[in-house]
Amino acid sequence: MKGLILAGGFATRLRPLSCSKPKLLFPLVGIPLVDRMAAWFARGGVTEVILAVNHLSDKLRVEVSRKKLDTKTVLSVEETPLGTGGPVSLARPILNKDDPLIVANGDVISDIDLRGLITSHVRSGAEATIALVSADDPRPFGLATLDANDRIIGFEEKSETIQSPGWINAGVYALNPKVIAMIPHGRPVSLEREIFPTLASQGKMRSWKHMGFWYDIGKIPDYVIANRQLLQRAEFRETANAETGMLANIRQPSYVGRNSTIEDGAKLGPYTILSQRVSVKRGAEASETIVFEQTSLGENCMIEDSLIGEGVTVGKEVRIGKGSIIAGQVVIPDRAVIRPGSVILN
Ligand code: GDD
Numbered sequence: 397m398k399g400l401i402l403a404g405g406f407a408t409r410l411r412p413l414s415c416s417k418p419k420l421l422f423p424l425v426g427i428p429l430v431d432r433m434a435a436w437f438a439r440g441g442v443t444e445v446i447l448a449v450n451h452l453s454d455k456l457r458v459e460v461s462r463k464k465l466d467t468k469t470v471l472s473v474e475e476t477p478l479g480t481g482g483p484v485s486l487a488r489p490i491l492n493k494d495d496p497l498i499v500a501n502g503d504v505i506s507d508i509d510l511r512g513l514i515t516s517h518v519r520s521g522a523e524a525t526i527a528l529v530s531a532d533d534p535r536p537f538g539l540a541t542l543d544a545n546d547r548i549i550g551f552e553e554k555s556e557t558i559q560s561p562g563w564i565n566a567g568v569y570a571l572n573p574k575v576i577a578m579i580p581h582g583r584p585v586s587l588e589r590e591i592f593p594t595l596a597s598q599g600k601m602r603s604w605k606h607m608g609f610w611y612d613i614g615k616i617p618d619y620v621i622a623n624r625q626l627l628q629r630a631e632f633r634e635t636a637n638a639e640t641g642m643l644a645n646i647r648q649p650s651y652v653g654r655n656s657t658i659e660d661g662a663k664l665g666p667y668t669i670l671s672q673r674v675s676v677k678r679g680a681e682a683s684e685t686i687v688f689e690q691t692s693l694g695e696n697c698m699i700e701d702s703l704i705g706e707g708v709t710v711g712k713e714v715r716i717g718k719g720s721i722i723a724g725q726v727v728i729p730d731r732a733v734i735r736p737g738s739v740i741l742n
């Protein structure tokens with residue numbers, strides 16, 4: 397069975413970290429989202445995944461070709477953004493004619509039981525099955541209305557009016573070839589605004605209620621929350637051949653990614669997540685901070701509750717105040733003081 401990840405768009409809500417890095421390469425507890433999604437697809441029985449991209453597609457192509465992902469992956473590149481439906485229609489020539497396609501938003505991490513969803517989809521005879529999660533405030537999401545048999549009878553994207561708890565679209569679908577054929581070709585199409593409401597009104601859409609974990613990491617605060625909460629799950633913490641100095645002090649929960657080095661006297665945590673190949677020098681301290689790959693934290697620097705992009709050099713004795721974001725490749729000179737809440741661009 398094939399899958400497709402919607403990974404285009406401009407990820408404006410993840411700026412400035414997304415200026416140099418596509419969302420799918422953002423580390424989630426130290427490992428890129430695309431690796432984690434490929435593993436999730438593979439567990440669900442999906443063997444080939446199409447990455448539907450536009451923004452920064454070259455970077456993604458290079459990175460993905462270097463990786464050993466758990467599924468085969470191919471890139472489908474739009475010249476102009478086609479929304480959430482257009483990329484599915486664009487991929488038609490490379491889809492299986494008789495199988496449903498599994499579509500996933502490229503900014504969602506969950507333990508949705510994909511096998512269960514697919515089995516239920518096939519058994520029910522629905523044309524589309526979408527995973528739903530409950531939300532206290534459905535306004536930022538797509539809201540589904542269900543009948544007593546969990547059939548979806550209404551779908552409204554970003555409803556302004558309904559503020560009471562409800563079942564929202566989790567951004568994971570099984571779509572039959574008939575549904576894919578309904579998507580207008582060659583122009584931007586929103587599955588959520590154009591296709592789902594029609595299918596729901598025709599009674600052709602079923603739901604798969606998900607009770608496990610689920611995060612949309614498409615906004616900075618949500619990305620941070622997802623990392624912190626997932627850090628506490630055993631299956632996210634299996635690592636890693638990091639080198640830790642004898643006198644380094646790591647307060648849990650924290651995560652040290654592969655091929656990172658931590659020198660003597662460094663203090664990390666709690667809630668500090670280092671991606672791969674991070675180097676932490678003597679006496680450096682970082683608490684509640686997420687550090688992207690290949691970044692170096694200089695001697696005796698002090699960082700609190702911040703996000704540090706990839707390839708950043710933090711100089712000696714630098715202070716970075718709470719709530720700061722440092723974009724990829726920035727060099728912070730020795731002894732610089734970054735005030736709380738700063739955003740440092742490259
Ligand atoms: N290839 C491609 N091209 N992908 C796109 C494009 C495009 O033009 N536009 C958006 N995407 C991708 C985004 O990268 C993201 O992975 C996914 O489509 C959904 O778009 P978002 O912009 O993140 O939508 P949202 O988070 O506001 O709402 C969506 O997700 C919610 C769950 O997180 C909707 O699907 C909601 O119904 C849903 O509840």
Ligand code: MG
Pocket residue numbers: 501503612613614
């Ligand atoms: Mg999103």
